[in-house]
Amino acid sequence: MISRLQRNRFVRGSIRRLRWQSIRWFGGPFRLPNFLIIGAGKAGTTSLHYWLSSHPDVFMPQSKESNFFAFRDEDTSKLDPIDRDWISSLRPNWTDYRDRFRNVTLEKRVGEASPMYLYHPAAAGCIAKDLPGVKLIAILREPLECAYSNFRMLSRRGLEKREFLESVDEDRDAPLRYLVGSYLQKSSYSSQLMKYYSHFEKSQIRICFYEDMLRDSAALVEDLMNFLEVDFRDFEFSGHAHNKAPSPTVVPADIRENLRSWALEETEKVEALTGRSLSEWRLKLA
Numbered sequence: 001m002i003s004r005l006q007r008n009r010f011v012r013g014s015i016r017r018l019r020w021q022s023i024r025w026f027g028g029p030f031r032l033p034n035f036l037i038i039g040a041g042k043a044g045t046t047s048l049h050y051w052l053s054s055h056p057d058v059f060m061p062q063s064k065e066s067n068f069f070a071f072r073d074e075d076t077s078k079l080d081p082i083d084r085d086w087i088s089s090l091r092p093n094w095t096d097y098r099d100r101f102r103n104v105t106l107e108k109r110v111g112e113a114s115p116m117y118l119y120h121p122a123a124a125g126c127i128a129k130d131l132p133g134v135k136l137i138a139i140l141r142e143p144l145e146c147a148y149s150n151f152r153m154l155s156r157r158g159l160e161k162r163e164f165l166e167s168v169d170e171d172r173d174a175p176l177r178y179l180v181g182s183y184l185q186k187s188s189y190s191s192q193l194m195k196y197y198s199h200f201e202k203s204q205i206r207i208c209f210y211e212d213m214l215r216d217s218a219a220l221v222e223d224l225m226n227f228l229e230v231d232f233r234d235f236e237f238s239g240h241a242h243n244k245a246p247s248p249t250v251v252p253a254d255i256r257e258n259l260r261s262w263a264l265e266e267t268e269k270v271e272a273l274t275g276r277s278l279s280e281w282r283l284k285l286a
Helices: 004-026 045-053 081-090 094-099 123-130 143-156 164-171 189-199 210-215 217-228 253-274 279-285
Strands: 035-039 109-113 135-140 205-209
Touching: 035 045, 045 109, 045 135, 045 217, 123 189, 135 189, 135 210, 135 217, 143 164, 143 253, 143 279, 164 253, 189 205, 189 253, 205 210, 205 217, 210 217, 253 279
Parallel strands: 035 109, 035 135, 135 205
Antiparallel strands: none
16 A cells, blocks of 8 residues: 555656656656745755755755846956956856756745845845745844854865954945855845845745744745645655754854844844844843
8 A cells, every 4th residue: 555655656656757858758848946945054055955956846056045136247357356257157148047946847836045035135136037936935043143154164165264253343334245254244134135026025925934944844834835835735844954054053142242232223223123032042142
């Protein structure tokens, strides 16, 4: 006696094979995303990418962070040299972007994950222009912890040479740095979300929280499946976290003391926007 899950997999697999053969023989249009994971970086987007893409009704490219809608029209002439070289290496263009979805067959949902989209100033408008009906997923983490986690990652990789508070002071009034730096700006979720709310209906946007993912990842993924209108029962959820830091992120006391007011102000703004009480964020900042 086969289970419902096994039966659904067999039927979908058979249909996909037929569909893929017909596309190979007769050709067919590539589909563009109907959902995006837009951020935040260092808040669990890699795990969300792998969990959602493992559902049989969801297609996502194997690699994340195309950053297409962030950098497609970017003028790199005035950027920091590190950013300029990095964006040039991405070579964002429609041909390459469409090619990321060349293996889509019958999946109901087609998506990609690029955390850059949340904080890039032009991304929301570009997405609204080209994908007006898209569903958007953002996962947020306590802002100071998220900023410091991003700093730690770049320091481990040898890209960030400054101390954290030094980088905050230097970048405070500087233009946004995409790759290295601008840590507080990247974690200023309220202004970022407002841009998306100005371009999309609230019903198109699902805000979730890193702390909920740590507490009950299955419940969070089931909620996202419902948002995407795919059946959570149709796949086996592993719960295995991806791209975890080598050690837990603990914000040093002096940094927490120095930036507590900024983080609490941001917390209040996110609470007002989402209607969610963020007592866990406040506890981390105490």
